[in-house]
Amino acid sequence: MGGSVVVGLDGTGSSVPAVRWGAEEAAARGLSLHLLHSWVSQPRNIPVAQEAASKRRYGAEVLDAAEATALELHPGISVTTEQVAEHAVDVLVDRSGQAALLVLGSRGHGAIAGFLLGSISLQVLGHAQCPVVTVREGEAAAYGKPEIVVGTQEAGTHGEAVLEFAFAAAEAHHASVRAVRAWEPPVMDVVPTAPIPSPEDDEAAAGEERKLADVLAPWRAKFPAVHVIEHVQRGRVAPVLLGACSQAGLLVVGRRMERIPMLLGPVIFAVLHHSSCPVAVVPRI
Template identity: 50%
Template sequence: MTGPVVVGLDGSPASVTAAWWAAREAVDRRLPLLLLHSWTTQPLNVPVPQEALSKQRYGGQVLRRTEAELLHRHPGLTLTTELVSDPAAEALLAAGETASLLVLGSRGHGSVASFLLGSISLHVLGLAHCPAVVVRAGDPAVPEGWRPSADDRGDIVVGVQQNGPTTAPLLEFALTTAQLHRARVLAVRALPVSSLMTHPHALTEPGDEAWQAAEHGRLGAELAPWREKFPDVELVQRIDRGAPAQVLLAASQHSRLTVVGRRRHPSRLTWKLGPVAHAALHHMPCPVAVVPHD
């Protein structure tokens, strides 16, 4: 992909953290970065009168300040800004038609490992044409300003519940990103506890080694073509029993990025995120990428 990395910037701490994450990603991917601000869709706590001119001035200041900070840190970055009057969700979805990646910020809520997503973010995540990443405000994995990133974040975790075209875009995105960052990919699959009742080894111990070996062999065969396609990326597999969202969350406690999928929708009037994507977006302790698939 050659389109830009696009980040929605409204001046909030969450959007600034997202911009720092997006800038680093753009540099690593050798792509331009676009900072997009909708002056008609600003945070409720913006300390300016509600006149249109004041909103436009505020938006311009936010873009210029963030642009200067990012270019100071990444002098080789190709960066443009855009101040638009379209609603934020509409503007971001339009930019996503040609973007390689959309990046959104999310306020922390409750525990440290929790997101608070607004209707704009959920709308964009449910309809974006390209992969979209949500970054939590103050995420220690993001090298914001002159603060280095946390050094305990390593793996890129991807959920692979089933083989075939549904999983392919997720693995492609995860492995490509890992190759850029020289990271390891952890492919995670959850098996429901009820599967024990239908498995040939169900009458033996639940942790039956033969049963586990068979499941790992099946997943290994599915991942074999990807290991050949990305020979320089370490691809590790993990299978646990439990609900998919819980298994993925447990595997992502120290990851630098978690990748989940969602189905494409034929109409912008009908869209939704699945339960695993919802759980990941609200509870993962790291940035979350939502990758559309057929």
Template identity: 50%
Template sequence: MTGPVVVGVDGSPASVTAAWWAAREAVDRHLPLLLLHSWTTQPLDVPVAQETLGKQRYGGLVLQRTEAELLHRYADLSLVTELVSESASKALVDAGETATLLVLGSRSHGSLAGFLLGSVSLHVLGLAQCPAVTVRAGDPAVEDGWGNPAAIGRKEVVVGVQEPSPAADPLLEFAFTTAELRGARVRAVRALSSSLVTHPHASHAGESYEADERTRLAADLAPWQEKFPGVEVVHHVARGSASQVLLAASARSRLTVVGRRRHPSPLTWKLGPVAHAALHHLPCPVAVIPHD
């Protein structure tokens, strides 16, 4: 896709960190960056009068400050700003129809209330037509750059590949593309049921089961390794729930990629348990990829 990278900014530390991450993605992907601010959906602690003009002025200042900082960091960044009157969730979902990527800030670790603008992020993640990424406020690997000590051990893009099907293709495309851009390896994760029929050779049966699934996973990934020959791949197969296995596998993740089914109606959406677990518990950026 050639649409912009879109990031929602509201002046909070979370949105600033998200904007830094989004700018780096835009530069690396040779895409323009769109900074979007909804003056009708601002944090409750905005230190301005609540009149319309005050909110609009605040929004304009937020965009100007963020634009100046990003252009200082990335001189070759192509950047535009947009101050909108629509709600933040509607503006971001609408922008996602033509964007390559949406980026949102997350204020705190492990709290629904910590997402940028309260429930806005969850709404956007559930409805966006393009990949959407949440970035934690204060993530040192984002704020200080990938060469700093906090980022040295985070060399992987982790992606959940539970079933071999066309639904996994958008996740793998995003994971391999990002890994290639970042010089990272891909860790493809598949969780196995921890229950096996009990019999005298249960241990041997379990080992055979895991070996078979590892072989299947390698076969599923073979076309992607051929398409991205420079990307190292780790086949990660483990027992447990999909959420538990993915969280454990993401200890060294630079980015974790999860999926979310598309829904025919904007009134019907939800994030699955794996996506919820990643968004609530992982400190690294999390990409939610819609698929059929």
């Protein structure tokens, strides 16, 4: 993985877990850490005067504190800082073209009020050219649990970037990969009040297990040291993914490029709202 780990800072409490996560990722992967703050996009509730000079001074303090945090956790990493006068969305999307990944803070469950303002998070997630990790405010430690959960709904080249990211992260952090595939039976003309198992369901589940095994085979070969858990479950994608995250330090999902009219699909919205662990959104190139 080339490039650096870029952490977007807004100066609120949600920045600190993102800095910790980014520093851990940079150290584990042997990458540099780049801390970025847009003084023109500071949140409205930050208690500083509105003059540009005051905003820039506040931004410098934010960057200094973040750099000190990163170096305290991982003294050997290379850390650079940058304060810009461009809007946060524009500069982060631009940096995503060269970065290994972006890291953004998130302010908790419910409506996505993540990096800076909620709309900024969503726009960056929808337009970034590299993986974007959202780290929830209050996250105690990077990769605090032993598994990386990855959704594997699509076979073929469209899913390769997602699996590459998940397996590389697992190798770097000595974690297991839980590869999740959700499936639903064909819609019937008459839907029973409760699912009734049938031989056809058993056969469908076995077929999904074979598909998952086939998708994972080349990644097992490429990352032989990574322990893989195959997780096939009947149900809708988002609930199945969220249910699989009890031991997850990271949830990895894919994003379709150039999705119109919505930049992010319903599964991504659901996991960003409800996941108890950081979420990596990886563009399918």
